[in-house]
Amino acid sequence: MEKVKTAKKEKQPKYRLVEMSDGTLRVRSAWAYAYILPAMALLLLFTLYPLVMVLRTAFYQKYIYITNTGTGFGMSSFIWVLKDPTFWMACKNTLILLLIALPITLVIALGAALLINSIKKLQGFFQTVYFLPYVTSTIAIGMAFLWLFHSDYGYINYFLEFLGIPPQKWLTDPDLMIVTLSIFSIWNGLAFKILLFLAGLQKINKQVYQAARIDGASPAKTLFRITLPLLSPTIWMVILVSVIYVARTFNEVYAMFVSYAGGAAGTGNAAITIMYYIYWMFYDQGKVNYAAAAAILFLIVIILITVVQRVVSKKFVHYV
Amino acid sequence: MEVRVNNLTKRFGKTTAVDQINITFQDGKLTGLLGPSGCGKSTTLYMIAGLESATEGQIIFGDQDVTTWMPEKRNIGLVFQNYALYPHMTLRENIAFPLSNMKDPETGKKYTRQKRNEMVEEIAKLVQIENMLDRKPGQLSGGQQQRVAIARALVKKPDVLLLDEPLSNLDARLRMEMRTEIRRIQQESKVTTIFVTHDQEEAMSITDEIVLMKHGVVQQIADPHEMYLNPSNDFVASFMGNPPISYVDVQVKDGFAVLDNGMKLPYHTDYCGAAKMGIRPEAWAVGGDIGVKLTDVEMRGQDQVVSFALGKNRIRAILNAEEYVRSGQEIGLRLLEKRCYLFHPETGVRL
Ligand SMILES: Nc1ncnc2c1ncn2[C@@H]1O[C@H](COP(=O)(O)OP(=O)(O)OP(=O)(O)O)[C@@H](O)[C@H]1O
Ligand SMILES: [Mg+2]
Numbered sequence: 001m002e003k004v005k006t007a008k009k010e011k012q013p014k015y016r017l018v019e020m021s022d023g024t025l026r027v028r029s030a031w032a033y034a035y036i037l038p039a040m041a042l043l044l045l046f047t048l049y050p051l052v053m054v055l056r057t058a059f060y061q062k063y064i065y066i067t068n069t070g071t072g073f074g075m076s077s078f079i080w081v082l083k084d085p086t087f088w089m090a091c092k093n094t095l096i097l098l099l100i101a102l103p104i105t106l107v108i109a110l111g112a113a114l115l116i117n118s119i120k121k122l123q124g125f126f127q128t129v130y131f132l133p134y135v136t137s138t139i140a141i142g143m144a145f146l147w148l149f150h151s152d153y154g155y156i157n158y159f160l161e162f163l164g165i166p167p168q169k170w171l172t173d174p175d176l177m178i179v180t181l182s183i184f185s186i187w188n189g190l191a192f193k194i195l196l197f198l199a200g201l202q203k204i205n206k207q208v209y210q211a212a213r214i215d216g217a218s219p220a221k222t223l224f225r226i227t228l229p230l231l232s233p234t235i236w237m238v239i240l241v242s243v244i245y246v247a248r249t250f251n252e253v254y255a256m257f258v259s260y261a262g263g264a265a266g267t268g269n270a271a272i273t274i275m276y277y278i279y280w281m282f283y284d285q286g287k288v289n290y291a292a293a294a295a296i297l298f299l300i301v302i303i304l305i306t307v308v309q310r311v312v313s314k315k316f317v318h319y320v
Numbered sequence: 321m322e323v324r325v326n327n328l329t330k331r332f333g334k335t336t337a338v339d340q341i342n343i344t345f346q347d348g349k350l351t352g353l354l355g356p357s358g359c360g361k362s363t364t365l366y367m368i369a370g371l372e373s374a375t376e377g378q379i380i381f382g383d384q385d386v387t388t389w390m391p392e393k394r395n396i397g398l399v400f401q402n403y404a405l406y407p408h409m410t411l412r413e414n415i416a417f418p419l420s421n422m423k424d425p426e427t428g429k430k431y432t433r434q435k436r437n438e439m440v441e442e443i444a445k446l447v448q449i450e451n452m453l454d455r456k457p458g459q460l461s462g463g464q465q466q467r468v469a470i471a472r473a474l475v476k477k478p479d480v481l482l483l484d485e486p487l488s489n490l491d492a493r494l495r496m497e498m499r500t501e502i503r504r505i506q507q508e509s510k511v512t513t514i515f516v517t518h519d520q521e522e523a524m525s526i527t528d529e530i531v532l533m534k535h536g537v538v539q540q541i542a543d544p545h546e547m548y549l550n551p552s553n554d555f556v557a558s559f560m561g562n563p564p565i566s567y568v569d570v571q572v573k574d575g576f577a578v579l580d581n582g583m584k585l586p587y588h589t590d591y592c593g594a595a596k597m598g599i600r601p602e603a604w605a606v607g608g609d610i611g612v613k614l615t616d617v618e619m620r621g622q623d624q625v626v627s628f629a630l631g632k633n634r635i636r637a638i639l640n641a642e643e644y645v646r647s648g649q650e651i652g653l654r655l656l657e658k659r660c661y662l663f664h665p666e667t668g669v670r671l
Contacts, residue, residue: 205402205404207400207402207404208404208405208406208407210371210391210398210400210404211398211400211404211405211406211472212406212417213371213390213391213392214369214371214391214392214396214397214398214418214473215392215417215418215421215472215476216392216418216421216422216476217392217417217421218421221421225417226406229408230407230408232408
């Protein structure tokens, strides 16, 4: 009797097998929670705690950073931010980057990837050349762009003059600054996207293209009926990543415009983005509660975008 | 449509994949392109399809020289080794895809949706996948995918159907079933078909004619009977048949083939001198005066494969399953002369 009991005790498993919805068996063990504890602790400390603090700050009417004390509780910071024309300028600029600059980047990157993929010689060389900007820091590239766009010494104006177009104040003219920022953003986003598109293209079975030729599909039809649908998971993944990335545009603004305008994003804040607005409110204007309110609004928009993306991907992306 | 290739050659840099081949693929027949791996079968097929360019020579469809035509102009159907279906399209879309790129010969305009659907359903019936047309290729078994690939190749009513080892991804049983299917589909559609395979049994069982290649050179073109019973050289004799033919080096004279060790096998021929003699396993039968000692017995059910030494050569023979023999036993055999062939000792050419 005694023996049987000990044997049983030894056999008592430390885990359970659980059947998942797809029929596979998974191990369930209480130890799992212990394993993720360190990661959870870090997440709580550096993500969740600041988030709660930002939320708290955003609802103060007045807040003093040094002492971490606030007075009055309510929506007034949000109302102030929503009435601030600079905030709306930041929204408009961010939207321009998202709705105009990003699609242009995607099309150029896709075109470049298709070209590189179709050449046989020097493919490795081009791949490396296109990838270089990605491993170079945005700030450094921004410095180079600063000189390219310089209104007196820049190559761009020099080139325009050559074509008979008068030199433009790319970095100081409030109407042009968003164009400059868009060009920089497009250029800066290309490398990474080309690389991902190339990887996606190389995954497509070459024989499918031979089959399409046998079936008499024109190059255009092959592109739209074969390549793009088969690339759609990659395209979608690139969109997902870059929408969030572009929405958070900050480095580009900082590198190109801030040196001309003290703390502001260029003349009259004309190149401001939402991320820069938050930064500017905090460090330059010292309005921590306004910065926090803007950050919360931004978070809500990002969550909405994510929800929309989930719905869209179910409809249009071919996962095969 | 008859397909001819004249002096067709393909070189990749220094390697010659296909070397000056001349073949006529007869109209409405199923021709097997057979040979060991790397002998240039796929390359030949792709040149006929137009996916590979010919280095030299001509490809002629009917009476037209199509050597430089683009693949889409040749009106061919091609089934790839791994099917190459469009994974994001349903079966219906897959099969309709070739039709969407062509004009209806009756009206001169694009196919109407209705006509297209009718054609797709008709061909789906032929290959027996009509009840799964709304699925995607990923939801099919290998055999079903292969039928879809055949349907997609046949739907545009091609002049020539090309199949590149379409059965190599299937398990043994399904392969047997599908090869009969291919035969049936070919006979019903009556399309000139070229079937690439490295499996001699597969080639013999379904083709009207076999083209056997080695190192890019055609070895023999014949129907399956002829190829098996009348091989033109020792490579053909070795390639066809399982278990394979066995060889002994002999001196032929006066109605006998004499082995190195003096052993005499009866063999009547006009030829006199040294030769490499090929003996088909079924040439042997129990009851005779050729005494051998069995080294191995492999029971296969309907018959048994036995091995023994003849001189320094290992010989394999197929014996009636009812003969109860064991490994190590000494038995007397007789030899059926017409299943023995003499080849030139150096060149391997049939004597
Ligand atoms: N693109 C290529 N570049 C260089 N050599 C090639 C190329 N394609 C084929 N070859 C060579 O040509 C020869 C014939 O190749 P092929 O693919 O036609 O053989 P196969 O008879 O179809 O063989 P398998 O049964 O293995 O498919 C091989 O030696 C191969 O290495
Ligand atoms: Mg091959």
